[in-house]
Amino acid sequence: MLQGQVEIHFTHPDDFREWVRENKKREAVEKLMTEREAVARLVADGDYIAYDFSSLTRGPQAMVREIIRQRRYGLWVCAEFTLHETALLVAAGCCSRIDVGFLGYGNYIGRAVAEGKVKVFEWTNGALASRMLAGARGIPFMPMRNLLGTDGVKYSGAKVVSDPFTGEPVCLVPALNPDVFLVHVHQADVYGNARIFGTNLFALEAAMAAKKVIVSAEEIIDPLEFRKEPAKTTIPYFLVSAVVHLPFGAYPGGVPGRYELDLEHIDKLNAIQTGEEMQGYLQEYIYGVQDHMEFLEKRVGWEKLQELIRKASIREGYH
Protein backbone atom coordinates (compact mmCIF):
# COMPACT_ATOMS: atom_id res chain seq x y z
CA MET A 1 0.00 0.00 0.00
CA LEU A 2 2.40 2.65 1.25
CA GLN A 3 6.12 2.70 1.44
CA GLY A 4 9.02 5.07 1.56
CA GLN A 5 11.76 4.99 -1.05
CA VAL A 6 14.77 4.94 1.17
CA GLU A 7 17.82 2.81 1.77
CA ILE A 8 17.58 0.18 4.46
CA HIS A 9 20.20 -1.96 6.07
CA PHE A 10 18.83 -5.47 5.54
CA THR A 11 20.21 -8.99 5.53
CA HIS A 12 18.25 -11.99 4.33
CA PRO A 13 17.58 -14.21 7.40
CA ASP A 14 19.25 -17.21 5.72
CA ASP A 15 22.34 -15.17 4.89
CA PHE A 16 22.50 -14.16 8.52
CA ARG A 17 22.10 -17.77 9.73
CA GLU A 18 24.92 -18.88 7.48
CA TRP A 19 27.11 -16.05 8.69
CA VAL A 20 26.47 -17.19 12.25
CA ARG A 21 27.24 -20.82 11.40
CA GLU A 22 30.55 -19.87 9.81
CA ASN A 23 31.69 -17.15 12.19
CA LYS A 24 30.32 -17.49 15.71
CA LYS A 25 32.29 -20.03 17.72
CA ARG A 26 30.25 -22.39 19.87
CA GLU A 27 33.36 -23.32 21.75
CA ALA A 28 34.06 -21.21 24.82
CA VAL A 29 37.31 -19.49 24.00
CA GLU A 30 38.92 -16.57 25.75
CA LYS A 31 37.96 -13.35 24.04
CA LEU A 32 39.48 -10.81 26.35
CA MET A 33 41.30 -8.12 24.39
CA THR A 34 42.05 -4.41 24.49
CA GLU A 35 39.67 -1.87 23.02
CA ARG A 36 42.24 -1.18 20.36
CA GLU A 37 42.37 -4.82 19.28
CA ALA A 38 38.57 -5.16 19.40
CA VAL A 39 37.99 -2.20 17.07
CA ALA A 40 40.90 -3.12 14.80
CA ARG A 41 39.60 -6.66 14.37
CA LEU A 42 35.86 -6.20 14.46
CA VAL A 43 34.79 -2.75 13.29
CA ALA A 44 35.21 -2.14 9.57
CA ASP A 45 34.63 0.97 7.48
CA GLY A 46 31.01 1.08 6.34
CA ASP A 47 29.71 -1.15 9.13
CA TYR A 48 26.25 -0.74 10.59
CA ILE A 49 26.59 -0.24 14.34
CA ALA A 50 24.08 -0.31 17.19
CA TYR A 51 24.49 0.18 20.93
CA ASP A 52 22.84 -0.13 24.31
CA PHE A 53 21.77 1.80 26.40
CA SER A 54 22.20 5.58 26.13
CA SER A 55 24.84 8.28 26.35
CA LEU A 56 23.88 8.97 29.93
CA THR A 57 23.24 5.47 31.20
CA ARG A 58 25.50 2.47 30.61
CA GLY A 59 26.43 3.46 27.06
CA PRO A 60 29.58 2.05 25.41
CA GLN A 61 31.27 5.44 25.43
CA ALA A 62 34.84 4.21 25.72
CA MET A 63 34.32 1.89 22.74
CA VAL A 64 32.84 4.71 20.69
CA ARG A 65 35.87 6.88 21.54
CA GLU A 66 38.15 4.07 20.34
CA ILE A 67 36.25 3.81 17.04
CA ILE A 68 36.80 7.54 16.60
CA ARG A 69 40.46 7.21 17.56
CA GLN A 70 40.92 4.58 14.86
CA ARG A 71 39.13 6.84 12.39
CA ARG A 72 36.59 4.42 10.99
CA TYR A 73 34.75 5.77 8.00
CA GLY A 74 31.23 5.53 6.55
CA LEU A 75 29.54 3.94 9.54
CA TRP A 76 25.76 3.67 9.59
CA VAL A 77 24.51 4.22 13.11
CA CYS A 78 21.34 3.01 14.77
CA ALA A 79 20.60 6.12 16.80
CA GLU A 80 18.30 4.56 19.32
CA PHE A 81 18.39 6.70 22.41
CA THR A 82 21.68 8.22 21.47
CA LEU A 83 22.80 11.67 22.34
CA HIS A 84 26.43 12.71 22.26
CA GLU A 85 28.10 9.71 20.70
CA THR A 86 26.37 10.17 17.38
CA ALA A 87 27.42 13.82 17.29
CA LEU A 88 31.00 12.80 18.06
CA LEU A 89 30.99 10.10 15.38
CA VAL A 90 29.62 12.51 12.79
CA ALA A 91 32.03 15.28 13.75
CA ALA A 92 34.97 12.89 13.54
CA GLY A 93 33.93 11.89 10.03
CA CYS A 94 33.19 8.30 11.08
CA CYS A 95 29.47 8.24 10.39
CA SER A 96 27.64 9.02 7.17
CA ARG A 97 24.17 7.59 7.78
CA ILE A 98 21.88 7.53 10.81
CA ASP A 99 18.69 5.62 11.50
CA VAL A 100 16.74 7.85 13.94
CA GLY A 101 15.47 7.03 16.77
CA PHE A 102 16.24 9.91 18.89
CA LEU A 103 18.85 12.24 17.54
CA GLY A 104 19.91 14.30 20.45
CA TYR A 105 21.07 16.61 21.48
CA GLY A 106 22.54 20.02 21.34
CA ASN A 107 22.76 22.06 18.21
CA TYR A 108 25.79 20.44 16.69
CA ILE A 109 24.13 17.31 15.35
CA GLY A 110 21.02 19.23 14.26
CA ARG A 111 23.16 21.52 12.17
CA ALA A 112 25.12 18.64 10.68
CA VAL A 113 21.82 17.21 9.40
CA ALA A 114 20.60 20.58 8.12
CA GLU A 115 23.88 21.08 6.26
CA GLY A 116 23.63 17.66 4.67
CA LYS A 117 26.80 16.34 6.32
CA VAL A 118 25.02 13.18 7.33
CA LYS A 119 22.07 11.33 5.86
CA VAL A 120 19.19 10.46 8.19
CA PHE A 121 16.32 8.02 7.99
CA GLU A 122 13.27 8.60 10.13
CA TRP A 123 12.26 5.60 12.25
CA THR A 124 11.22 5.75 15.89
CA ASN A 125 12.73 4.22 19.02
CA GLY A 126 10.04 1.54 19.05
CA ALA A 127 10.38 0.82 15.32
CA LEU A 128 14.13 0.29 15.66
CA ALA A 129 13.56 -1.97 18.68
CA SER A 130 10.99 -3.95 16.65
CA ARG A 131 13.46 -4.22 13.80
CA MET A 132 16.05 -5.58 16.21
CA LEU A 133 13.52 -8.07 17.56
CA ALA A 134 12.79 -9.29 14.02
CA GLY A 135 16.55 -9.62 13.48
CA ALA A 136 16.76 -11.69 16.65
CA ARG A 137 13.77 -13.83 15.68
CA GLY A 138 15.29 -14.67 12.30
CA ILE A 139 12.26 -13.34 10.45
CA PRO A 140 12.30 -10.76 7.65
CA PHE A 141 10.03 -8.18 9.28
CA MET A 142 7.92 -7.28 12.28
CA PRO A 143 4.39 -5.93 12.11
CA MET A 144 3.62 -2.87 14.27
CA ARG A 145 0.55 -0.83 15.22
CA ASN A 146 2.38 2.49 15.08
CA LEU A 147 4.26 4.73 12.67
CA LEU A 148 0.96 4.52 10.78
CA GLY A 149 -0.51 7.76 9.47
CA THR A 150 2.70 9.72 9.94
CA ASP A 151 5.49 11.10 7.78
CA GLY A 152 7.77 8.48 9.31
CA VAL A 153 6.37 5.97 6.81
CA LYS A 154 7.66 8.07 3.93
CA TYR A 155 11.13 8.65 5.33
CA SER A 156 11.87 5.29 6.90
CA GLY A 157 11.99 1.95 5.13
CA ALA A 158 8.70 0.81 6.63
CA LYS A 159 5.81 -0.47 4.53
CA VAL A 160 2.11 -0.26 5.26
CA VAL A 161 0.21 -3.29 3.99
CA SER A 162 -3.15 -4.90 4.50
CA ASP A 163 -2.94 -7.37 7.37
CA PRO A 164 -3.97 -10.81 6.00
CA PHE A 165 -5.86 -11.63 9.22
CA THR A 166 -7.90 -8.48 9.87
CA GLY A 167 -7.74 -6.86 6.45
CA GLU A 168 -6.73 -3.61 8.16
CA PRO A 169 -3.55 -1.60 7.57
CA VAL A 170 -0.50 -2.68 9.51
CA CYS A 171 3.03 -1.31 9.48
CA LEU A 172 5.88 -3.66 8.62
CA VAL A 173 9.44 -2.87 9.58
CA PRO A 174 12.35 -4.86 8.17
CA ALA A 175 14.57 -6.98 10.37
CA LEU A 176 17.74 -5.29 11.51
CA ASN A 177 20.96 -7.28 11.68
CA PRO A 178 23.71 -4.86 12.65
CA ASP A 179 27.29 -5.59 11.64
CA VAL A 180 28.44 -4.54 15.09
CA PHE A 181 26.68 -4.32 18.43
CA LEU A 182 28.44 -2.48 21.24
CA VAL A 183 27.17 -3.14 24.73
CA HIS A 184 28.62 -1.98 28.02
CA VAL A 185 27.76 -4.29 30.92
CA HIS A 186 28.27 -4.55 34.65
CA GLN A 187 29.96 -7.96 34.58
CA ALA A 188 31.35 -10.35 31.99
CA ASP A 189 33.62 -13.37 31.98
CA VAL A 190 36.50 -13.93 29.58
CA TYR A 191 34.30 -16.01 27.24
CA GLY A 192 31.69 -13.32 26.79
CA ASN A 193 28.92 -14.30 29.20
CA ALA A 194 27.52 -10.98 30.32
CA ARG A 195 25.28 -9.48 32.97
CA ILE A 196 23.41 -6.22 32.94
CA PHE A 197 21.67 -5.02 36.08
CA GLY A 198 18.79 -2.66 35.50
CA THR A 199 16.86 -1.95 32.33
CA ASN A 200 18.12 -2.16 28.77
CA LEU A 201 16.95 -1.27 25.30
CA PHE A 202 17.41 -4.51 23.41
CA ALA A 203 20.62 -6.06 24.74
CA LEU A 204 19.76 -9.69 24.10
CA GLU A 205 17.91 -9.02 20.84
CA ALA A 206 20.81 -7.03 19.40
CA ALA A 207 23.43 -9.51 20.62
CA MET A 208 21.50 -12.24 18.83
CA ALA A 209 20.84 -10.17 15.71
CA ALA A 210 24.33 -8.71 15.24
CA LYS A 211 27.19 -10.27 13.35
CA LYS A 212 29.88 -8.97 15.68
CA VAL A 213 29.23 -8.27 19.35
CA ILE A 214 31.70 -6.32 21.47
CA VAL A 215 31.03 -6.54 25.19
CA SER A 216 32.83 -3.99 27.32
CA ALA A 217 32.55 -4.64 31.03
CA GLU A 218 33.06 -2.78 34.27
CA GLU A 219 34.20 -6.00 35.88
CA ILE A 220 35.49 -9.40 34.74
CA ILE A 221 34.17 -12.22 36.90
CA ASP A 222 34.71 -15.97 37.25
CA PRO A 223 32.73 -17.99 34.67
CA LEU A 224 31.40 -20.18 37.48
CA GLU A 225 29.43 -17.19 38.81
CA PHE A 226 27.16 -17.34 35.75
CA ARG A 227 26.32 -20.99 36.39
CA LYS A 228 25.58 -20.31 40.05
CA GLU A 229 22.94 -17.72 39.18
CA PRO A 230 21.89 -18.37 35.58
CA ALA A 231 18.79 -16.18 35.81
CA LYS A 232 21.14 -13.20 35.90
CA THR A 233 22.76 -13.93 32.54
CA THR A 234 21.82 -11.26 30.00
CA ILE A 235 23.95 -12.47 27.07
CA PRO A 236 25.49 -15.98 26.70
CA TYR A 237 29.08 -16.23 25.51
CA PHE A 238 28.60 -17.72 22.03
CA LEU A 239 26.86 -14.59 20.78
CA VAL A 240 29.89 -12.53 21.73
CA SER A 241 32.95 -11.75 19.59
CA ALA A 242 35.12 -9.82 22.03
CA VAL A 243 35.29 -8.88 25.70
CA VAL A 244 37.03 -5.69 26.74
CA HIS A 245 37.62 -4.81 30.37
CA LEU A 246 36.78 -1.11 30.61
CA PRO A 247 36.11 0.24 34.10
CA PHE A 248 34.24 3.54 33.79
CA GLY A 249 33.59 2.57 30.18
CA ALA A 250 30.29 4.48 30.16
CA TYR A 251 31.88 7.77 31.27
CA PRO A 252 30.70 10.58 31.02
CA GLY A 253 27.48 8.60 31.43
CA GLY A 254 26.88 6.51 34.51
CA VAL A 255 26.49 2.82 35.23
CA PRO A 256 23.61 2.19 37.64
CA GLY A 257 24.82 0.97 41.00
CA ARG A 258 28.46 1.75 40.17
CA TYR A 259 28.98 5.42 39.37
CA GLU A 260 26.87 8.43 38.47
CA LEU A 261 26.98 10.40 35.26
CA ASP A 262 29.32 13.42 35.15
CA LEU A 263 26.96 16.31 34.49
CA GLU A 264 29.81 18.81 34.22
CA HIS A 265 31.40 16.91 31.37
CA ILE A 266 28.02 16.37 29.73
CA ASP A 267 27.38 20.12 29.89
CA LYS A 268 30.69 20.63 28.15
CA LEU A 269 29.54 18.32 25.35
CA ASN A 270 26.15 20.00 25.13
CA ALA A 271 27.74 23.42 24.86
CA ILE A 272 29.66 22.54 21.70
CA GLN A 273 28.37 24.74 18.89
CA THR A 274 31.03 25.16 16.25
CA GLY A 275 33.16 22.78 14.26
CA GLU A 276 36.20 24.30 15.87
CA GLU A 277 34.95 23.64 19.39
CA MET A 278 34.10 20.11 18.36
CA GLN A 279 37.53 19.48 16.90
CA GLY A 280 39.01 20.86 20.09
CA TYR A 281 37.01 18.36 22.12
CA LEU A 282 37.93 15.44 19.87
CA GLN A 283 41.59 16.39 20.07
CA GLU A 284 41.68 16.80 23.81
CA TYR A 285 39.59 13.84 24.89
CA ILE A 286 39.96 11.29 22.13
CA TYR A 287 42.84 11.75 19.67
CA GLY A 288 45.07 13.23 22.35
CA VAL A 289 45.10 10.12 24.52
CA GLN A 290 46.16 6.66 23.47
CA ASP A 291 43.50 4.61 25.19
CA HIS A 292 40.73 4.56 27.79
CA MET A 293 43.10 4.21 30.74
CA GLU A 294 45.07 7.25 29.69
CA PHE A 295 41.80 9.11 29.15
CA LEU A 296 40.74 8.32 32.73
CA GLU A 297 44.11 9.18 34.22
CA LYS A 298 44.89 12.34 32.31
CA ARG A 299 41.54 13.78 31.32
CA VAL A 300 39.17 12.71 34.08
CA GLY A 301 41.25 11.99 37.15
CA TRP A 302 40.85 9.69 40.10
CA GLU A 303 39.33 12.41 42.26
CA LYS A 304 36.44 12.91 39.85
CA LEU A 305 35.92 9.17 39.47
CA GLN A 306 35.77 8.74 43.24
CA GLU A 307 33.21 11.51 43.44
CA LEU A 308 31.06 9.76 40.83
CA ILE A 309 31.31 6.47 42.72
CA ARG A 310 30.30 8.26 45.92
CA LYS A 311 27.29 9.80 44.20
CA ALA A 312 26.05 6.39 43.10
CA SER A 313 24.55 5.75 46.50
CA ILE A 314 21.65 3.64 45.23
CA ARG A 315 22.82 0.04 45.09
CA GLU A 316 19.63 -1.95 45.53
CA GLY A 317 18.67 -3.93 42.47
CA TYR A 318 22.10 -3.69 40.88
CA HIS A 319 23.80 -6.88 42.00
Added chain:
Amino acid sequence: MGTVAEFTDTEFMICSAARILEDKKTVFVGWGMPQVVAILAEKLYTPNLVQIFEFGALGPQSLTPFVRGTMGGPSNVFRSLQWTNMNWAFSYAVTGHIDYGMIGALQVDQYGNINSTLLGGNYARPKRRFPGSGGGNEVASLCWKTLIILKHEPRRFVLEVDFLTSPGYLDGPGAREKAGLPRGTGPYRVVTSKALFGFDEETKQMKLVGVLKGLKPEQVIQGMGFTPLVAEKLVELEPPTADEIRMLREEIDPSGIIIRGEKMRVPR
Protein backbone atom coordinates in the same frame (compact mmCIF):
# COMPACT_ATOMS: atom_id res chain seq x y z
CA MET B 1 -4.11 25.98 50.11
CA GLY B 2 -2.52 29.27 49.18
CA THR B 3 -1.19 30.42 45.89
CA VAL B 4 2.15 32.05 45.27
CA ALA B 5 2.69 35.56 44.03
CA GLU B 6 5.05 34.66 41.27
CA PHE B 7 5.66 31.57 39.20
CA THR B 8 7.07 30.65 35.82
CA ASP B 9 4.98 29.69 32.82
CA THR B 10 6.71 26.32 32.90
CA GLU B 11 5.76 25.75 36.52
CA PHE B 12 2.15 26.47 35.70
CA MET B 13 2.19 24.08 32.76
CA ILE B 14 3.70 21.29 34.89
CA CYS B 15 1.12 21.80 37.64
CA SER B 16 -1.72 21.97 35.16
CA ALA B 17 -0.68 18.65 33.61
CA ALA B 18 -0.14 17.02 37.00
CA ARG B 19 -3.71 17.88 38.01
CA ILE B 20 -5.11 16.06 34.97
CA LEU B 21 -3.56 12.68 35.70
CA GLU B 22 -5.76 10.24 37.59
CA ASP B 23 -4.79 8.07 40.51
CA LYS B 24 -4.61 4.29 40.11
CA LYS B 25 -3.95 4.65 36.39
CA THR B 26 -0.97 3.92 34.21
CA VAL B 27 0.96 6.60 32.33
CA PHE B 28 3.66 6.37 29.69
CA VAL B 29 6.15 9.11 30.46
CA GLY B 30 8.32 10.85 27.88
CA TRP B 31 11.71 12.42 28.52
CA GLY B 32 12.24 15.71 30.37
CA MET B 33 9.27 17.74 31.48
CA PRO B 34 6.78 14.84 31.49
CA GLN B 35 9.04 13.13 34.03
CA VAL B 36 8.70 16.13 36.33
CA VAL B 37 4.91 16.21 35.81
CA ALA B 38 4.62 12.54 36.77
CA ILE B 39 6.78 12.99 39.89
CA LEU B 40 4.77 16.04 41.01
CA ALA B 41 1.49 14.20 40.44
CA GLU B 42 2.74 11.18 42.35
CA LYS B 43 3.89 13.31 45.28
CA LEU B 44 0.76 15.45 45.59
CA TYR B 45 -2.23 13.98 43.82
CA THR B 46 -1.89 10.48 42.49
CA PRO B 47 0.20 8.35 44.88
CA ASN B 48 -0.84 5.17 43.07
CA LEU B 49 0.00 6.35 39.59
CA VAL B 50 2.03 3.73 37.71
CA GLN B 51 4.65 5.33 35.49
CA ILE B 52 6.18 3.45 32.60
CA PHE B 53 9.24 4.46 30.58
CA GLU B 54 10.30 3.36 27.14
CA PHE B 55 13.66 2.09 28.37
CA GLY B 56 11.89 -0.56 30.38
CA ALA B 57 11.14 0.76 33.87
CA LEU B 58 7.64 0.02 35.14
CA GLY B 59 6.17 1.65 38.23
CA PRO B 60 9.20 3.44 39.72
CA GLN B 61 8.89 5.54 42.85
CA SER B 62 11.34 8.07 41.51
CA LEU B 63 13.59 9.76 44.02
CA THR B 64 13.96 13.50 44.15
CA PRO B 65 15.66 15.74 43.30
CA PHE B 66 15.11 14.93 39.67
CA VAL B 67 18.49 14.34 38.03
CA ARG B 68 18.43 16.36 34.85
CA GLY B 69 19.20 14.44 31.73
CA THR B 70 18.48 11.19 33.44
CA MET B 71 16.50 8.52 31.72
CA GLY B 72 17.07 5.19 33.35
CA GLY B 73 19.41 6.47 36.03
CA PRO B 74 19.06 4.93 39.49
CA SER B 75 16.96 7.67 41.09
CA ASN B 76 14.71 7.74 38.03
CA VAL B 77 13.95 3.99 38.24
CA PHE B 78 14.11 3.60 42.05
CA ARG B 79 11.88 0.87 43.51
CA SER B 80 10.24 -0.06 40.25
CA LEU B 81 7.84 -2.97 39.94
CA GLN B 82 9.77 -4.32 37.01
CA TRP B 83 12.88 -3.61 35.02
CA THR B 84 12.58 -4.86 31.48
CA ASN B 85 13.45 -3.53 28.02
CA MET B 86 12.03 -1.40 25.24
CA ASN B 87 10.14 -4.06 23.30
CA TRP B 88 8.27 -5.11 26.44
CA ALA B 89 7.71 -1.51 27.56
CA PHE B 90 5.89 -0.67 24.32
CA SER B 91 4.08 -4.01 24.48
CA TYR B 92 2.30 -2.77 27.61
CA ALA B 93 0.98 0.15 25.59
CA VAL B 94 0.03 -1.69 22.41
CA THR B 95 -1.99 -4.27 24.36
CA GLY B 96 -4.08 -1.53 25.97
CA HIS B 97 -2.60 -1.51 29.47
CA ILE B 98 -1.53 2.13 29.46
CA ASP B 99 -4.18 4.76 30.16
CA TYR B 100 -2.25 7.94 29.54
CA GLY B 101 0.70 8.96 27.44
CA MET B 102 2.50 12.20 28.13
CA ILE B 103 4.77 13.84 25.58
CA GLY B 104 6.10 17.21 24.47
CA ALA B 105 5.90 18.77 21.00
CA LEU B 106 7.62 21.33 18.80
CA GLN B 107 4.48 22.02 16.80
CA VAL B 108 0.91 20.80 16.99
CA ASP B 109 -1.98 21.22 14.56
CA GLN B 110 -5.75 21.44 15.13
CA TYR B 111 -6.08 17.64 15.14
CA GLY B 112 -3.33 17.19 17.70
CA ASN B 113 -0.78 15.92 15.21
CA ILE B 114 2.70 16.41 16.59
CA ASN B 115 5.96 17.50 15.04
CA SER B 116 9.16 16.89 16.97
CA THR B 117 11.46 16.33 13.99
CA LEU B 118 12.23 19.48 12.03
CA LEU B 119 11.29 23.05 11.20
CA GLY B 120 11.35 24.48 7.69
CA GLY B 121 13.10 23.30 4.54
CA ASN B 122 12.52 19.71 3.55
CA TYR B 123 13.28 16.38 5.13
CA ALA B 124 16.73 15.96 3.60
CA ARG B 125 17.77 19.56 4.25
CA PRO B 126 15.65 20.96 7.07
CA LYS B 127 16.16 24.50 8.24
CA ARG B 128 16.37 23.24 11.80
CA ARG B 129 16.62 19.66 12.88
CA PHE B 130 15.40 18.32 16.25
CA PRO B 131 15.72 14.93 17.91
CA GLY B 132 12.74 13.28 16.19
CA SER B 133 10.24 10.80 17.56
CA GLY B 134 12.23 8.98 20.17
CA GLY B 135 9.39 6.94 21.61
CA GLY B 136 6.86 9.75 21.11
CA ASN B 137 5.28 8.12 18.09
CA GLU B 138 4.65 4.94 20.06
CA VAL B 139 3.20 6.84 23.00
CA ALA B 140 0.85 8.94 20.83
CA SER B 141 -0.18 5.89 18.80
CA LEU B 142 -0.70 3.26 21.46
CA CYS B 143 -1.79 4.74 24.81
CA TRP B 144 -5.49 5.36 25.37
CA LYS B 145 -5.27 9.09 26.02
CA THR B 146 -2.38 11.32 25.06
CA LEU B 147 -1.48 14.47 26.94
CA ILE B 148 0.54 16.88 24.85
CA ILE B 149 2.53 19.42 26.81
CA LEU B 150 3.98 22.49 25.17
CA LYS B 151 4.80 26.09 25.86
CA HIS B 152 2.08 28.46 24.76
CA GLU B 153 3.77 30.13 21.84
CA PRO B 154 1.36 30.88 19.00
CA ARG B 155 3.93 29.79 16.38
CA ARG B 156 3.80 26.28 17.78
CA PHE B 157 0.10 25.98 16.87
CA VAL B 158 0.08 25.55 13.13
CA LEU B 159 -2.36 24.77 10.36
CA GLU B 160 -0.07 22.05 9.12
CA VAL B 161 2.89 20.57 10.95
CA ASP B 162 6.24 20.71 9.12
CA PHE B 163 6.67 17.00 9.76
CA LEU B 164 4.06 14.64 11.16
CA THR B 165 6.10 12.75 13.75
CA SER B 166 3.41 11.42 16.07
CA PRO B 167 -0.24 11.00 15.19
CA GLY B 168 -3.10 13.05 16.56
CA TYR B 169 -6.44 12.60 14.85
CA LEU B 170 -4.60 12.91 11.47
CA ASP B 171 -7.11 14.60 9.15
CA GLY B 172 -10.22 14.18 11.27
CA PRO B 173 -12.80 11.74 12.60
CA GLY B 174 -12.10 8.08 11.84
CA ALA B 175 -8.70 8.79 10.30
CA ARG B 176 -6.69 7.04 13.00
CA GLU B 177 -8.68 3.83 12.68
CA LYS B 178 -8.51 4.03 8.89
CA ALA B 179 -4.73 4.32 9.11
CA GLY B 180 -4.61 1.18 11.25
CA LEU B 181 -3.94 2.80 14.62
CA PRO B 182 -5.57 1.17 17.66
CA ARG B 183 -9.27 1.96 17.99
CA GLY B 184 -10.37 4.52 20.55
CA THR B 185 -7.01 6.16 21.10
CA GLY B 186 -5.84 9.71 20.44
CA PRO B 187 -4.92 13.06 21.94
CA TYR B 188 -6.93 13.96 25.01
CA ARG B 189 -5.60 17.26 26.30
CA VAL B 190 -3.09 19.84 25.17
CA VAL B 191 -1.59 21.45 28.23
CA THR B 192 0.12 24.78 27.65
CA SER B 193 1.68 27.49 29.75
CA LYS B 194 -1.49 29.59 29.42
CA ALA B 195 -4.37 27.31 28.58
CA LEU B 196 -5.87 23.88 28.34
CA PHE B 197 -7.34 22.36 25.18
CA GLY B 198 -9.40 19.25 24.56
CA PHE B 199 -10.76 17.81 21.33
CA ASP B 200 -14.31 17.98 20.03
CA GLU B 201 -15.91 14.56 20.19
CA GLU B 202 -17.50 14.88 16.77
CA THR B 203 -15.02 16.79 14.66
CA LYS B 204 -11.84 15.91 16.59
CA GLN B 205 -10.75 19.54 16.34
CA MET B 206 -8.87 21.19 19.15
CA LYS B 207 -11.10 23.00 21.58
CA LEU B 208 -10.14 25.56 24.19
CA VAL B 209 -11.51 24.30 27.51
CA GLY B 210 -9.58 26.29 30.08
CA VAL B 211 -7.59 29.47 30.49
CA LEU B 212 -5.15 30.52 33.20
CA LYS B 213 -6.92 32.70 35.72
CA GLY B 214 -6.72 36.35 34.72
CA LEU B 215 -6.25 35.74 31.00
CA LYS B 216 -8.96 36.20 28.40
CA PRO B 217 -9.61 33.53 25.77
CA GLU B 218 -8.77 36.03 23.02
CA GLN B 219 -5.33 36.57 24.50
CA VAL B 220 -4.73 32.86 24.37
CA ILE B 221 -6.02 32.28 20.86
CA GLN B 222 -4.36 35.31 19.31
CA GLY B 223 -1.70 34.41 16.78
CA MET B 224 -2.43 30.69 16.69
CA GLY B 225 -2.11 29.23 13.19
CA PHE B 226 -5.66 27.91 13.37
CA THR B 227 -8.71 29.02 15.28
CA PRO B 228 -9.59 26.45 17.89
CA LEU B 229 -13.14 25.72 18.93
CA VAL B 230 -14.04 27.27 22.26
CA ALA B 231 -16.02 25.40 24.91
CA GLU B 232 -19.26 27.01 26.03
CA LYS B 233 -18.07 27.04 29.59
CA LEU B 234 -14.41 27.78 30.01
CA VAL B 235 -12.67 26.56 33.11
CA GLU B 236 -10.56 29.08 34.98
CA LEU B 237 -7.24 27.38 35.61
CA GLU B 238 -5.79 28.09 39.03
CA PRO B 239 -2.18 29.26 39.17
CA PRO B 240 0.26 26.97 40.95
CA THR B 241 -0.50 26.42 44.61
CA ALA B 242 2.04 27.04 47.34
CA ASP B 243 2.30 23.27 47.83
CA GLU B 244 2.98 22.64 44.16
CA ILE B 245 5.60 25.36 44.00
CA ARG B 246 7.35 24.21 47.15
CA MET B 247 7.44 20.65 45.87
CA LEU B 248 8.80 21.73 42.48
CA ARG B 249 11.39 24.22 43.72
CA GLU B 250 12.56 22.54 46.88
CA GLU B 251 12.21 18.83 46.27
CA ILE B 252 11.93 17.97 42.62
CA ASP B 253 13.98 20.52 40.71
CA PRO B 254 16.01 22.63 43.15
CA SER B 255 18.51 23.57 40.45
CA GLY B 256 15.64 24.98 38.38
CA ILE B 257 16.72 23.31 35.17
CA ILE B 258 13.29 22.14 34.09
CA ILE B 259 10.99 24.59 35.87
CA ARG B 260 12.65 27.82 34.81
CA GLY B 261 10.78 29.99 32.36
CA GLU B 262 9.06 33.28 31.83
CA LYS B 263 7.96 34.92 35.08
CA MET B 264 4.23 35.30 35.60
CA ARG B 265 2.21 36.91 38.37
CA VAL B 266 -1.04 35.96 39.97
CA PRO B 267 -3.69 38.21 38.50
CA ARG B 268 -5.81 40.22 40.87
